[in-house]
Amino acid sequence: MTQHLLEPIKVGPYTLAHRMAMAPLTRSRAGQPGDLPTAMNAEYYRQRASAALIITEATQISRQGQGYAWTPGIYSDEQVDAWRQVSTHVHEAGGRIFMQLWHVGRVSHPSFQPDNALPVAPSALPVPGKTFIVDDQGNGVWEDVPTPRALEAFEIADIISDYSRAARNALRAGMDGVEIHAGNGYLLDQFINSNSNQREDNYGSSVANRARLLLDVVEAVADEVGAERVGVRLTPMGRFMGMGDATPEATFGYIVRSLNRWPLAYLHLVEPAVVGTVKDENFDPRWDAIISQLRTQWNGVLMIAGGYDPQTAEQALAANRADIIAFGRPFLANPDLPRRIRDGLALNTPDPSTFFGGDQRGYIDYPAHP
Template identity: 55%
Template sequence: MSNLLFEPYTLGPYTLKNRMVMAPLTRSRAGQPGNIPTALNALYYAQRASAGLIISEATQVSQQAQGYAWTPGIHTLDQVIGWRSVTDAVHRANGLIFMQLWHVGRISHPALQPDGQLPVAPSAIPASGMAFIANERGEGEMVPFVIPRALATDEMPYIVKQYTQGASNALKAGFDGVEIHAANGYLLDQFLNTSSNRRTDEYGGPVENRVRLLMEVVDAVCKTWGAQRVGIRLSPLGTFNDMGDDHPEELFGYIAEQLNRFNLAYLHIVEPEIARDIATKAYDPRGRAIMKLIRDNYRGTLIVCGGFDHAKAMACLAEKRADLVAFGRLFLANPDLPERFRQTAELNRPDESTYYGGGAKGYVDYPTLKQLRGKEPMPLFNEVEKS
């Protein structure tokens, strides 16, 4: 079997040097105050520029869109400038990077919202679980989700405008493209799924209504960037953040067909085969079938993400189930993941205790093969953190 992972791939106007994508990973390390990317973030992304494509961590398009402490935004000038330092660093390392545009909807808390307002959602249905906020002492704290405010019909253009402004700011910040986050139980996904959307207006009920906001956002962002530099992420059968749909095959088959009219850079799918039933923890048996449905219905580039290692990724590409494969935790702990795969070298193990928040530890201190072998020095992390 030829190693398709290392073949170049044409993605819109770009030629990727391999078919390995760094998946978006929330790390909660934006500079404070202001949720502004720093030199530490620039180093983190530049270290991983050997990926064919980097997709940035989810980035809130407005203050209303924020759902977690210390996550970066793209709605202020300082944030644009901070992100520009990141994209410049990635480009100097010969990498490509798309920004993931994010609105969390109900997965937030008044402590994160402008003027302490309620988070917004398609319907006033709270998610179970806890929000991660920064308390008055500046420490991370888990607090229960609140009942969100249902958006009025006439507010939908304002939601679309947030994505449009975020997309425009990402362009100014030097990104190579953008990915619209419509997965994992955040705002656009909340509109898609019947578990969270009980609306009776033109944004609720039948599939074509629940998909309406997503399509309006895609259309608006494509007008800013050009469709060939816009991707979208979906999570069929996903249950994270209390998601679920009565007829997911109909929903995601319809979305895949509708996206064809845009000629996007790609469709990015969180592997439905890894979706588990919340109560039984059993894998959803519909996973393989719904993935095939999307592959059959969508005519563009397909990225798949979720639990892939070297062997599984090669098999996925060989069987033409996807065109590119995204890796999350493996890239988190192995900045030189493509080279490690080429050499079938041992991988660093990720330190779960450092996933969210903190500084250089567990972020930019994972060694590359060359560093382990003494061929490259380790960065001066303390100096980076001060800059």
């Protein structure tokens, strides 16, 4: 049964035909130089335009915001023009598409930074993880993340402006809206979590201060493009890249209640059953209680993601756990996923060896069902 998955829903100014969204998926295939979407990227998204809503791969708001090789940006006119071919292809195929706005913060490498500088973070703390860089031979390799430098207070205003500019550029590129990426261990999440934020100024220490940067970004982006075209992604209880918070119920409860100030398109929560690209078998069991708490505290449309299949997605909607389910890897391997779910058709199996980097193999050659 897919009764609930097939129901239409209003998201911001848009009425979506069903409740199966495409989650943001980093694929590291942007054209070089310039980190530009290509015709191959446009074809990838066009193939998946039957999603209720496509959320693009994470897209850096500035050069400083990049942390992985061959990921696209949205801070130059050339990038805006290149993304326009993506939005055009999706719209011509009848789809809707939001761009996910990204600043990785400390999860970066000097090779991506202006003047080979250290990555930035709320606090100068070691990072337990690796990032994907280009070696001297032009190959993609995983490299340790260096200890970042702490952002100076005066630099934060520039980052907020970068988000605002990126949102404006996304709509210039024909996007229907934007999703602010505030999860998965990246910059906004680093400010939110007490494990990674040891600041003692207005952006650290208390829950309200650690949430301040996200709320400042939401305000700036909503003022730029309209709150109804803005979504926010959070990962409560996430552990990726050293995340963790001493009081997650209080921290994320405060954030969600604060986000109710704006008539946002949706709130997107990632369940920690999937952390990064690996299954986390040891996620905190408080998650179920927290998602129930946040579901009650959030006044708008709730989207959730985290390893759902058609059966568990339908069950989640039937239980009012959320309003929309975002599928990641199933959409990666099944460009016609909504049809397959609706008709009970077999699913293609994704090939992990082609997830990051490469050519059309494992990207635009997954077949639709006959």
